Amino acid sequence: MEWMELGYWGMFFSSILAATLLPFGSEAVFIGLLYAKYDEITLIVVAGTGNTIGGMITYYIGRLGKWGWLEKWFGISKTTIDKYMLKIQKNGWLYAFFTWLPGVGDPLAAGIGFARIPLVISTFWMFVGKTMRFFVLALMYKYGIEWF
Secondary structure, X not given: OOHHHHOHHHHHHHHHHHOOOOOOOOHHHHHHXXXXXXXXXXXXXXXXXXXXXXXXXXXXXXXXXXXXHHHHHHOOOHHHHXXXXXXXXXXXXXXHHHHHOOOOHHHHHHHHHHOOOOHHHHHHHHHHHHHHXXXXXXXXXXXXXXXX
């Protein structure tokens, strides 16, 4: 069974997986469902919601982190950690917004969790950024703009 055969549910679950630390992408499912004439707005909301839930899973994984682990396992000094934590705590909403970025979005989600950025702020801005990404993908599909 393929993700697209599940329709909106396939979009929802693939977008959750894509936003976790697992190597998975949901863009092909999204474009495939657009091609199959599924409703654009519903797909954008379903994909954005699923992607936000996946991002929040990564956020909570980050919340489980401890300062000592970064020093012990990654050799990052307490001074360096403090410097980055101040930046994240000051601009946490911005980091949450950019969790949609490929490659760096998952570490950003874990970082805002680790920095204890408030749940409501993180969830709201993560949803805005991730939903915006699917909106832009839908526009690109609609107007035949290739991104590869």
